[in-house]
Amino acid sequence: MAYDLTMETQSPAESSPDPSVDVSHLPLPPGSSGLPLLGETLAFVRDSGKFIEERRRLHGDVFRSHVLGDPIVFMIGPEANRWIFAGENKYLRNRWHRSARKLLGQQSVAMINGSAHLERRRLLAPHFTYAAMRHFVPRIEALVHRHCEQWLSAAQPFKAVDAVRALVFEVAIVLLMGESRVDAAYMSRLFKQWAAGLFAAVPLDIPFTTFGRGAAAEKEMREYLTPLVAEREKLAEQPPDTLGSLLSARDEHGRPLPRETVLDELQLLLFAGHDTTVTATSNLMMLLARYPEVLERCRQEQQQVAEKGPLTLESLRAMPYLHQVIQEVMRFIPPVAGAFRVTTQDVAYGGYRIPKGWQVSLGIRGTHQRAPWTSPERFDPDRMGPERNEQKPQGVYIPFGGGPRVCVGQHFAMVEMAVVSSLLVRGYQWELVPGQDLSPIPFPIPLPRDGLLVRFSRR
Numbered sequence: 007m008a009y010d011l012t013m014e015t016q017s018p019a020e021s022s023p024d025p026s027v028d029v030s031h032l033p034l035p036p037g038s039s040g041l042p043l044l045g046e047t048l049a050f051v052r053d054s055g056k057f058i059e060e061r062r063r064l065h066g067d068v069f070r071s072h073v074l075g076d077p078i079v080f081m082i083g084p085e086a087n088r089w090i091f092a093g094e095n096k097y098l099r100n101r102w103h104r105s106a107r108k109l110l111g112q113q114s115v116a117m118i119n120g121s122a123h124l125e126r127r128r129l130l131a132p133h134f135t136y137a138a139m140r141h142f143v144p145r146i147e148a149l150v151h152r153h154c155e156q157w158l159s160a161a162q163p164f165k166a167v168d169a170v171r172a173l174v175f176e177v178a179i180v181l182l183m184g185e186s187r188v189d190a191a192y193m194s195r196l197f198k199q200w201a202a203g204l205f206a207a208v209p210l211d212i213p214f215t216t217f218g219r220g221a222a223a224e225k226e227m228r229e230y231l232t233p234l235v236a237e238r239e240k241l242a243e244q245p246p247d248t249l250g251s252l253l254s255a256r257d258e259h260g261r262p263l264p265r266e267t268v269l270d271e272l273q274l275l276l277f278a279g280h281d282t283t284v285t286a287t288s289n290l291m292m293l294l295a296r297y298p299e300v301l302e303r304c305r306q307e308q309q310q311v312a313e314k315g316p317l318t319l320e321s322l323r324a325m326p327y328l329h330q331v332i333q334e335v336m337r338f339i340p341p342v343a344g345a346f347r348v349t350t351q352d353v354a355y356g357g358y359r360i361p362k363g364w365q366v367s368l369g370i371r372g373t374h375q376r377a378p379w380t381s382p383e384r385f386d387p388d389r390m391g392p393e394r395n396e397q398k399p400q401g402v403y404i405p406f407g408g409g410p411r412v413c414v415g416q417h418f419a420m421v422e423m424a425v426v427s428s429l430l431v432r433g434y435q436w437e438l439v440p441g442q443d444l445s446p447i448p449f450p451i452p453l454p455r456d457g458l459l460v461r462f463s464r465r
């Protein structure tokens with residue numbers, strides 16, 4: 007029988023992924039399917055956090071709805087998270103919502119399932135281990151210095167979100183392709199348009215709709231990347247970067263991955279690591295500016311480490327407080343609010359029936375904003391420290407997801423954010439321009455609404 011965390015306390019039918027257990031007598035979770043076709047999509051995309059919280063208060067931690075084209079069950083809390091992580095390829099598989107399914111490359115790691123997914127993860131894994139990041143620390147450091155110099159000479163104030171986006175994009179290009187010939191500003195603009203299309207409420211492919219503009223941006227981006235990949239294909243020996251591994255991979259018949267698959271993967275990796283890291287880094291800058299006592303403790307820690315020369319994995323490890331701050335930023339405002347799966351059979355969870363083919367939502371934000379966290383509404387990096395260790399129980403702290411689909415780039419993101427924030431804290435100061443709206447955009451990604459206007463200077 008498949009792993010089921012709730013078996014000790016509930017009868018088999020109450021939470022069973024076992025196809026031999028009859029679940030047909032169980033009720034559907036409480037909730038509403040909303041309007042025909044549209045369901046409750048508009049309310050969801052207007053403010054997904056509010057949408058989920060209101061229904062959670064009404065129905066509890068498991069409820070149903072109909073959003074982004076499919077019936078869906080939202081489930082919130084560590085136990086639900088563990089049930090979802092354990093269900094991958096057993097009673098669940100990955101399925102993005104309709105707009106993303108059309109705009110994300112069909113053969114990318116985020117779209118494929120089963121053994122093909124495992125195999126692709128194995129291919130990518132060596133480039134994303136913590137140890138592999140050693141090689142990138144000096145390169146990220148050099149890029150941060152260069153970008154910070156540009157920020158100093160920019161007209162003040164400026165939108166930190168845009169500035170961070172340019173930096174993060176260049177870092178990703180270096181990691182994935184070892185390249186700096188890519189026009190980062192141009193690509194970053196296309197990315198923004200593409201990413202907006204991925205989360206369009208309706209995948210209406212006509213010009214001037216969000217989806218239509220996203221589709222056009224995806225096409226343009228692919229046309230830009232194709233000659234770069236074609237040039238790399240001609241090399242007798244591939245450089246040891248992610249693109250090199252994708253191009254060197256051979257199947258059991260000695261055939262390489264089709265070029266379209268390589269492009270799908272490259273685009274997906276650029277997408278997956280882009281807005282997520284931009285959001286976390288921008289919110290880190292925002293929260294450090296709003297909590298001067300936290301910034302001061304970071305500065306004190308940096309003073310002790312700074313004398314030891316350029317950054318390395320070892321020096322980054324000697325900054326536990328900075329890591330606590332980064333972790334707490336991602337608990338407080340998770341860059342990814344949730345993720346979707348689809349049931350591959352009728353299953354039961356929490357005494358409810360979830361029919362085959364329904365979406366299931368992993369609630370990252372919902373889980374981070376309630377017990378067992380103490381005073382979850384407070385920004386409090388000490389909760390991540392060794393004394394309180396609130397993030398410890400499995401399924402409680404999940405900014406990078408979990409299970410077989412846990413974020414491929416989590417070490418990369420953590421190391422990148424540690425390098426960026428360490429150098430910012432040491433050498434620079436930034437003031438938030440008064441009167442701006444710092445609240446996070448409610449959907450799809452919680453960037454500060456006005457782009458985080460800052461005045462940036464050397465310390």
Ligand code: HEM
Pocket residue numbers: 100115116117127178274275276278279280282283286336341342345346368404405406407408410411412413414415416418419
């Ligand atoms: C702060 C930064 C980041 C956050 C918060 C984040 C978060 C996440 C989450 C929650 C998932 C799981 C989605 C699911 O369960 O369906 C995920 C998956 C993924 N992430 Fe990240 N991510 C970040 C940075 C990155 C970076 C830098 C990369 C690569 C360059 C990356 C590549 C991926 C990929 C490829 C997947 C799909 C994995 C799969 O389906 O097997 N992410 N990420």
